Amino acid sequence: MNFAVLQFPASNCDQDAVHVLRNVLGHSARLLWHKENSLGGADAVIIPGGFSYGDYLRTGAIARFSPVMEAVQTFAANGGLVLGICNGFQILCEAGLLPGALIRNRSLQFRCEQVFLKTITTDSPFTRLVPPEKLLRLPIAHGEGCYFADEETLAKLSAGNQILWRYVSVQGEATESANPNGSLDNIAGICNEGRNVAGLMPHPERASEPILGCADGRLIFESLIHALKQRPAARTAA
Amino acid sequence: MRRSLDFSFAMKAKIIITPKKAVVDPQGKTVQNALAHMGYTGVGAVHVGKYLEIELAESDKEVARRQIDDACHKFLSNPVIEDYQFEIE
Numbered sequence: 001m002n003f004a005v006l007q008f009p010a011s012n013c014d015q016d017a018v019h020v021l022r023n024v025l026g027h028s029a030r031l032l033w034h035k036e037n038s039l040g041g042a043d044a045v046i047i048p049g050g051f052s053y054g055d056y057l058r059t060g061a062i063a064r065f066s067p068v069m070e071a072v073q074t075f076a077a078n079g080g081l082v083l084g085i086c087n088g089f090q091i092l093c094e095a096g097l098l099p100g101a102l103i104r105n106r107s108l109q110f111r112c113e114q115v116f117l118k119t120i121t122t123d124s125p126f127t128r129l130v131p132p133e134k135l136l137r138l139p140i141a142h143g144e145g146c147y148f149a150d151e152e153t154l155a156k157l158s159a160g161n162q163i164l165w166r167y168v169s170v171q172g173e174a175t176e177s178a179n180p181n182g183s184l185d186n187i188a189g190i191c192n193e194g195r196n197v198a199g200l201m202p203h204p205e206r207a208s209e210p211i212l213g214c215a216d217g218r219l220i221f222e223s224l225i226h227a228l229k230q231r232p233a234a235r236t237a238a
Numbered sequence: 239m240r241r242s243l244d245f246s247f248a249m250k251a252k253i254i255i256t257p258k259k260a261v262v263d264p265q266g267k268t269v270q271n272a273l274a275h276m277g278y279t280g281v282g283a284v285h286v287g288k289y290l291e292i293e294l295a296e297s298d299k300e301v302a303r304r305q306i307d308d309a310c311h312k313f314l315s316n317p318v319i320e321d322y323q324f325e326i327e
Contacts, residue, residue, distance in 0.1 A: 058316055065313070094316065101318040103257075108264050148261055148319055182262065 001228045003029040004042035006072075006088075008063045013049035013085065016205045021046070024208050025221055034066040043228050044081040045072055047088030049141075049203060059102060059144050060090035069095055081125055081224060082197045086142055089189070089199030097197050098190060099157065100149030106182025110143040114214075115180055115202055117188050118168040121161050124191050125227030126198045129219055135172055136165070136216040138202035140180055145201040147183035147190075157190055165189040165200055247293035251306045253324040255315045256287035290314065294326070302326050 005017045014031055021029035029046075032039065039045060053062035063069065069091070076082050076097055084092040092098040105111060117136040119127050130136065149157065157163055165188040169178040174186040181201070189200025204217025257263045263285055270284040296302040303326055315322040 057314070061313065061316070093318075101316055103261065103319055104264060106262060106264050108268060146262075150260065150318075182264075 001027045001043045001225055002041065003027060003044050003046055004032045004039050005029055005046045005048055006034065006068055007031045007048075008034045008050065008052035008066065010052050010054055011048050011050035011087070013087075013203065013205060016203075017046050017048045017085070020205045020208045020217075020221060024218070025225065027225065032068060034063065034068045037067040037071055039068075039071050039075055039080075042075075044083070044224060045075060047072075047082065047084040047091055047199075048205070049086030049088060052087055052091065055144070058094065060087060060092075060094040063087075063091045064095040073097070076192075076194075076197050079194065079196050081227065083126060083220075083224060084197075084199035085203060085205065086140075086145070086201055089201055090144065092197060092199045098192055098199050099153045100147055100190070102144050102201070103146045103148050104144050105142070105146050105180070110141075111145070111180045112141040113139070113180065115140050115188070116168050116170055116172075116178065117165040117200075117202060118172055118174070119165055120163045123161060124164055124195050124198065124223075126189075126191065126220055126223055127164055128223040129226055130223065134216075134219075135168060135170070136202075136204075136219065137207070137214050138204055138217055139206050140202045142181070142201055145181040145183065147181075147187040147201075149184065154184060157187075158185075160193055162191050162193065162195075163187055163189075164191055164198060165202075247295055248297045249294045249299065249302050249326055251290075251292040251294060251302065251324050251326050253290040253292065253306065253310060253314060253322060254287060255290070255310075255320050255322045256285050258319055258321055261319045287320075299326055 119130040166186040191198040204220040207214040207217040265286040266284040273281045310322045
């Protein structure tokens, strides 16, 4: 498969994402500078973590207006698979490709630690291969990861089975102490109604090899690759 | 040597962006607690927002107003979590 990993000024997880896709999973992945206005025929898009545009104004607020994001909008509207990680999740929310917003952590602290995630549904291209009972142990590193949406949006997310991951305790319970940032309903990641665009705050690309202490993140990328193999090619070429 | 300006900025927009009431504002809460700790009594809820000043070359106030309203809605604020108000002078 052919992945495009977007690169904005101050993206900093772009190389990690390329490394996992290329060297760990054996697929083609290339970096795409934010000034590009085409995705060059990519099968899927990864919007990596970082601090695009210095997080000025609001996280993701400036990145969403870059030329490459116009191409992503078209790609997503045609059903193309897009995964936003950390700052990528923030950018997707600002772009309106995912509902809600990510605001300052409730604690006001930058949180850099391991969390446990429960996969709420395997009915998405991003979670298909995650064993239903398995908790994912992934690192987080963010200051603005508190997921917020109004009540109506939250109800819609829940009814539409769009909540993909929740922060949970090691026992698998969505408790307050397992919630690192104050996200509503312990939400760690969601997808859009079309189920082709997803975002999460934790970093699967930093936990996809045993040498890094945990390879749970692989399951998310492998789900994505599995989904791509099932789809008719070139349907979403942009 | 003084650089000549292409524009003269006839007007200025003053924009205030605040978190919506439904959004938890831990920064405001922390400032409120600090004020109380410092001995300022009778301090209620604090909301921390942003203030922007934008110079405008536009001379028609109504056109400027529409332009700034559009920019606030699309970019300068996020309607999911923030409210804005502004004046043009």
